[in-house]
Amino acid sequence: MKKIVILAGILIGTVNAFGQKYLTQNGTINFYSETPLENIESVNNQVSSVLDTENGNIVFSLLIKAFSFEKALMQEHFNEKYLESEKYPKSTFKGSILDYSTYELSNEPTKVKIKGQLTIHGVTKEIEVNGSLTKTSDSKIKGESEFLVLLDDYNIKVPSAVSGNIAKEIKIKAIMNYEKFEK
Amino acid sequence: MKNLKSRSFLFLFFTLFSLSIYGQDDLMALLNEKEEPTINYTIATFKSTRLISGHSVETNSKGVLQFLIGHRFGRINSGWKDLYGVDNATIRLGFEYGLTDNINIGIGRSGFEKTFDGTLKWKLIRQQSGAKSFPFTSTFVSSIYMNTMDWPYPERENYFSSRINYHHALLIARKFDDVISFQLMPTLVHRNLVQSSKDENTIYSIGLGSSLKLSGSLRFNMEYYYIPEGQIFSTLGGEKVRNSLSVGVDLETGGHVFQLFLTNSRGMAEKFLIGGTSGNWLDGDIHFGFNVSRVFTLKKPKK
Numbered sequence: 365m366k367k368i369v370i371l372a373g374i375l376i377g378t379v380n381a382f383g384q385k386y387l388t389q390n391g392t393i394n395f396y397s398e399t400p401l402e403n404i405e406s407v408n409n410q411v412s413s414v415l416d417t418e419n420g421n422i423v424f425s426l427l428i429k430a431f432s433f434e435k436a437l438m439q440e441h442f443n444e445k446y447l448e449s450e451k452y453p454k455s456t457f458k459g460s461i462l463d464y465s466t467y468e469l470s471n472e473p474t475k476v477k478i479k480g481q482l483t484i485h486g487v488t489k490e491i492e493v494n495g496s497l498t499k500t501s502d503s504k505i506k507g508e509s510e511f512l513v514l515l516d517d518y519n520i521k522v523p524s525a526v527s528g529n530i531a532k533e534i535k536i537k538a539i540m541n542y543e544k545f546e547k
Numbered sequence: 548m549k550n551l552k553s554r555s556f557l558f559l560f561f562t563l564f565s566l567s568i569y570g571q572d573d574l575m576a577l578l579n580e581k582e583e584p585t586i587n588y589t590i591a592t593f594k595s596t597r598l599i600s601g602h603s604v605e606t607n608s609k610g611v612l613q614f615l616i617g618h619r620f621g622r623i624n625s626g627w628k629d630l631y632g633v634d635n636a637t638i639r640l641g642f643e644y645g646l647t648d649n650i651n652i653g654i655g656r657s658g659f660e661k662t663f664d665g666t667l668k669w670k671l672i673r674q675q676s677g678a679k680s681f682p683f684t685s686t687f688v689s690s691i692y693m694n695t696m697d698w699p700y701p702e703r704e705n706y707f708s709s710r711i712n713y714h715h716a717l718l719i720a721r722k723f724d725d726v727i728s729f730q731l732m733p734t735l736v737h738r739n740l741v742q743s744s745k746d747e748n749t750i751y752s753i754g755l756g757s758s759l760k761l762s763g764s765l766r767f768n769m770e771y772y773y774i775p776e777g778q779i780f781s782t783l784g785g786e787k788v789r790n791s792l793s794v795g796v797d798l799e800t801g802g803h804v805f806q807l808f809l810t811n812s813r814g815m816a817e818k819f820l821i822g823g824t825s826g827n828w829l830d831g832d833i834h835f836g837f838n839v840s841r842v843f844t845l846k847k848p849k850k
Contacts, residue, residue, distance in 0.1 A: 385574070385845060389581065402746030411680075414574045427585065428733045435764065444591045445763035450725040453587070458571040480571070523764050525800035539850040 373547040378417040386505050386515050386542035393426060393538045395513075397531040404438065404530065406431045415497075415505065420464025422478060422507075424538075446520050452486045452547040459499075471500040478509065495538075503544035510537045552711060564648075584678035592674065592684055593730070593841050595804045596643060598756040599770040599793040599817050603730060604686040604720040606670045607645035610846025615641040615655070616839045617815040624831035639815040643668075646844075658666075659814045666690040671809075675722060680785070682723040683765040690714050692818050709740035714817040715817070730756040734772065736821045742781035749792040750778050752821045766797040768808070772820050779822055786825035 391411035397404040411426040428449035443449040459480015461467075467474050473496035482491045483493040495509030513534045515522065522530045593603035596613060607613050621635030629635060641655030643666075649670040656663050667689050674684045692712040697703045697732020713736070720730035732754030741748055754772040761767055772791045779788045811826030812819060813834060826832030 381762075385577070385580070398831055411669075412578050414577055416574060421571050421574055423571055425575065425578045425582070429587065430585075432848070436611055438846075442588055448725075456575065458575060460571065503783060520761075524802070525764075528651050529801060 384417045385418060385545045387545035388413050388540050388542045391424075391538065391540035393536060395431075395537070396535040396537070399529060401499040402529040404433070406433050406439075406442070408432070411538070412538070413507075414545070415507065415540075417469075417505070417543055418545065420461035422457075422459055422461060422480070426455050428453060428455060447485055452484075455482075455484045457482045459491075461498050462492075467497075469497055469505065471499055473498045473508070481511075484513070485520050486510070487518045489517050500541075507540040507542060508533065508538065510538070558656055569770070576729070582717075586679050587677040589674035589676075589722050590685065592699050592720050592728045593758050593768075594766055594799055595806060595838070596668075597806065597838055597840070598730060598758070598770055599795055599808060600812055600820055600836075601732065601734075601754060601770060601772070601817050602668065602686070602688045602716065602718060602848070603756070603758075604670065604718045605685045606651045606668055607643055607842065608648050609645045609848070610810075610844060612647045612843045612845050613643040614687050614841045614843070615643065617641070617791040618740070618816065619813055619834045619836040621661075621808070621834065622826065622831070623809075623833045623835065631719050634697050637815075639814060640666075652668070657815055657819070658736060661695045662816075662818075663693045663695065664690050664816055665820075683719050685696075685720075686718045688714075688716045688718060688817075690816065690818070692816070708805065711739050712818050713737040714821070717816060720756075728758045730754075732756065732772070732820060734817055736818055738768065738818075738822065744779040747778040750822050751775060754820075761796075764799045767795075768806070770799060772817075772824075774821060783823070783825040786827075788822055789824050789827060791820040791824040792828060793836075802842050804838075804840045806840075808835055808836055811835050 369484055389414050390409055391410045392407060392409045392441060393411050394405065394407045408426055408431045410430045413422065413424045415422045428447045430473055431442065433442065457480055459478055462477045467476065475494065477492060478495050479481050479487050479492040493509055493511035495507060498506045498508050513536055515532055515534065571828065575843040593605050596603060596605045596607065617639040619637050621629055621630050621632035625632050631723050637658045639655055639657040641653055643651050643653035645651050653666040668686060670686045672681055672685050675681050690713065694710045698758040714734060714788055716732050716734040718730055718732050720728055722728040734752045734754055736750045736752065740750055752772050752774045756770045757768065759767045771791045774790055789811065791808035791812040793808050793812065795806055798805040814820065814823050
């Protein structure tokens with residue numbers, strides 16, 4: 365009996381030591397659609413994300429309706445016609461940093477590769493993107509990434525009347541300022 | 548003892564189990580747990596600020612200018628000589644502007660009865676769910692109309708106030724499941740001058756509208772204004788005043804909305820829909836019409 369308690373105690377201790385997580389709830393994701401006819405830019409600065417610095421697991425979650433645009437009508441079309449945010453209110457990413465154990469984070473950006481499942485518009489695809497992590501202070505980590513998303517991959521249909529105005533490939537830029545998360 | 552043992556076993560089991568907290572799914576669960584409830588406002592109850600000829604609950608956002616061109620041809624049953632109504636087209640041009648996301652002002656001019664109109668539109672509450680919920684969107688619309696036609700009886704004493712009419716409506720709309728929207732329009736039309744003393748100056752009417760989403764860019768719409776009996780006795784050029792009924796579609800492309808429809812009303816504002824409609828659908832007194840709406844973002848929101 366005593367042994368079990370000790371064992372459990374050790375395990376719990378390990379759990380706490382292991383569970384080093386960094387969290388943000390106001391991360392920024394910008395996207396850019398560039399065509400000769402029109403450049404469209406949107407920003408969402410209510411992105412939440414957790415980075416587990418023990419094993420390099422990383423997840424993101426955001427509300428589609430939190431993307432804001434320069435033109436109100438664009439925002440309405442984005443939500444109503446393209447992303448169908450009533451039906452698919454969230455977009456998520458679940459993944460991990462490849463070969464995480466080989467990195468030592470410092471105040472210089474460390475280039476990393478992140479692989480995982482990106483869900484947009486109810487469609488999940490495996491992606492691998494480049495990013496960087498910087499330890500900006502003892503309790504803060506900055507994460508950055510830039511990658512491309514194909515609208516076709518996520519079953520996002522653009523009517524032919526406006527196909528010249530919306531790029532088929534959307535540039536995504538993410539900036540996360542994580543802070544150490546204490547339970 | 549046995550009991551104790553199994554309990555310790557359970558304890559150990561849960562402890563071991565909690566080790567798996569590091570999984571990605573558990574990180575996601577942590578995010579969901581931290582997530583604060585937000586208000587989810589219903590968007591695009593209707594595609595345009597007009598259901599067909601009358602107002603919908605929608606307003607232009609702050610800093611957005613909307614240019615509206617409304618067109619109604621003559622009656623389809625007017626025959627070949629008038630090319631089934633094409634010869635007798637009437638037009639309304641209008642501008643509406645978003646002072647705020649919820650308050651709009653507008654001006655317009657109808658060729659029909661040479662009427663200028665000015666409108667104040669105020670979205671009072673929005674349909675919403677989530678952190679706060681409310682079942683419908685409600686918008687108040689008030690217009691003043693000025694008729695600038697020559698006086699029909701110039702020999703008698705005419706007052707400027709006789710040119711003025713008003714309409715006030717409280718629009719109530721709800722969107723169901725992102726597919727279909729309904730709107731109720733209790734409406735008052737006040738006419739300073741009526742044809743006969745038997746006619747009421749203030750007419751009560753209840754409107755009913757609906758919009759069905761066929762695809763992201765296409766909707767089917769219906770609009771009906773019912774005038775309870777006993778309010779209007781005079782005729783319009785010998786024809787009885789009738790309830791206004793319009794059916795049509797919305798087609799949207801980028802910043803434009805095209806609305807194409809059939810209606811028994813010739814005018815393009817509530818004042819004409821209620822008390823100014825004499826076409827009879829069953830006799831083929833139907834007008835083909837369209838609205839083109841274009842929005843311009845004059846002021847961009849600050850980042």
